[in-house]
Amino acid sequence: MNKEQVIAYINDNNIQKIKFAFADIDGVLRGKVISKQKFLDGLQGGYGFCDVVFGWDISDAPYDNVAVTGWHSGYPDKQCYIDLSTFRMIPWEDNILFFLADYTRPDRKALDACPRSLLRKIVAECDELGYHAEFAQEFEWFNFLETPQTLQDKGFANMQPLSPGMFGYSIIRPSQNSGFYNDLFNLLTQFNIPIEGLHTETGPGVYEAAITHAETLEAADRAVLFKTAVKEIAARHGITATFMAKWNENLPGCSGHIHQSLWTKDLSQNLFYDAADIHKMSELHKQYLAGQLYCLPHLLPMYAPTINSYKRLVEGAWAPTTITWAIDNRTTALRVINTSEKYTRLETRIPGSDTNPYLAIAAALASGLYGIKNKLTLDVSPTQGNGYADKANGSLHTNLYDAAVAMQQSSVAKNLFGEGFVQHFTQTRLWEHRQYAKSVSDWELKRYFESV
Incomplete structure (x- = not known):
């Protein structure tokens, strides 16, 4: 309007x-x-x-x-x-x-500090290059039969999940909570957050939703609103939803994968697709992917912004740890999906559900465009098999402090987003690290309280 x-x-x-x-x-x-x-x-x-x-x-x-x-x-x-x-x-x-x-x-x-304004700037750069970018983010999250007050009273311990056990893609579990499940699908759609799919993931009380793709800024708006909307709808059913990347060391983490592709302005052609290529990837797609691979170490906090993010990015936990790509391989950082021209896209698998969608999508688009502007060659071979074992191109930082320092010192990050944003954002991440470093955890109490 x-x-x-x-x-x-x-x-x-x-x-x-x-x-x-x-x-x-x-x-x-x-x-x-x-x-x-x-x-x-x-x-x-x-x-x-x-x-x-x-x-x-x-x-x-x-x-x-x-x-x-x-x-x-x-x-x-x-x-x-x-x-x-x-x-x-x-x-x-x-x-x-x-x-x-x-x-x-x-x-x-x-x-400089405004995430949506930053993404608007990157979208404008994409438009000036003559491309229309389509994005979508998908989320996993856990649901608990708790309220903010009961969580405080319990000290965030012994929380009751919405449903017990590991039951991914269950048909039974949603029907047992059909009021909540149907409200999610229907009310989100009415709120202009159309859902392509909604299902249980593996873990007690965990759901996954795929949001319908859209123009970049609209896709990010939907993703940001999705998390708050889910929490508000859940509360109406006596449920608390959490988008922590990893709430329990013994359970899978929660992803926030980003899907993306570049199109002609009239949306008549997917510019990532080339039927003649062995992987059905155009040269533009390869340059875009090469840009993301190159920029990953410089921008990791925009994909993994919290202390908790890095508890998910561990080997064997359905989240990447290496700077890798492959065709339809869920162990690599970047996954190419090339089933048809309409659906050919790149999936960036580093983000967890705790991301700020504006920043994660800005990082993905800006680094992809960096590859196109600089005509980067995709000289990293696609991973065959286990991406955790493929360390030829390096590994991701394992904690927020190292990732934030690397970004703060990066000329690449400053070139993409401006020194004002980089300084503000990385300072906030280093603050987050300091708050964590001075805290005393349950792990420390259990390990040292009596013995030492």
């Missing part, structure tokens, strides 16, 4: 309040409900929002080392701008009107 259509809709339907939100550096939606008049007044000049949302961590503790805001600046308001193209009604909240916002000004200048 354009501005006039949105205003007409609000007036015709007597809407008196509007909810809007934007994603912080961790991909957490921050927002508020505003009155009709406040909404209308801000359509031109934006809405003042305290910039502490980019100056604190996922637990609202202020960072001590970021330039964008802090005690040194007094945490002033910065203007965010609602994107009217994100118009949605929230079907599980009496059809409340909802919009996404970001910190890109009308003159195209943006706040």
Whole structure:
């Protein structure tokens, strides 16, 4: 909808309040409900929002080392701008009107810390090169018969999963929780997050959903909204959903794989497909893939942004550990799917479900375009068999600290995203490492409390 259509809709339907939100550096939606008049007044000049949302961590503790805001600046308001193209009604909240916002000004200048603004910049670069990019992210997540209060009371121990046992692709489990299962599929679709598939994964109470692909920014919007929407729908059924990459050392982790392809502007041709090639891959596809392989060590925190991310990226856990690619191989970092021209695409398998979709998708697209711009040669052979054993092209960093330091020092990362973003983002990741380093874990208590 354009501005006039949105205003007409609000007036015709007597809407008196509007909810809007934007994603912080961790991909957490921050927002508020505003009155009709406040909404209308801000359509031109934006809405003042305290910039502490980019100056604190996922637990609202202020960072001590970021330039964008802090005690040194007094945490002033910065203007965010609602994107009217994100118009949605929230079907599980009496059809409340909802919009996404970001910190890109009308003159195209943006706040370095804003993830959606960063992705908009990369999408614009893709458009200037003459390509239309299609993306989709899929998510795995665990569901528990718990509430925020019971989790606190239990100290996040002895949690009751939605269903017991390991039962991937089960037909029985969804029918046993059909109200929740059907609400997920139906309400997400009504919220303009169309779902291609929804099923149980292996693990107690774990689901996986594939979101229908779309233009890049819309795909990222859907992915960001998906996680919050799932949590809100789950809560209505007395369920808590978690998108942690790895919540239990004895169970599989949760992925957030990214699917992508480049097309002509009119969507008439998949530019990743070449019927004459042995792998059905065009030269453009190979350059794009080579770019991702080359940039992976420089951008890993954008795919694996938390301490917990690296608990998933271990051998034999259905997540990659090496800088590898292959045709339809789920042990490599990059998986080429080439079943037909329509469905030929690249799957980036590093991200877990804990990613900020704007940043993970920005990393994938920017690094792929880097390969195209620099005409990189795909000189890494496709892995045959076990990707964990193929270390010829190197391995991924095994912890957030090493990955963040590598990105902070990377000229490649700064070239792709600008020094302002790289410095802000990596400082927040190093902060995250420091918070973890000073904590005392259950593992330490069990191992040392009595014995030492």
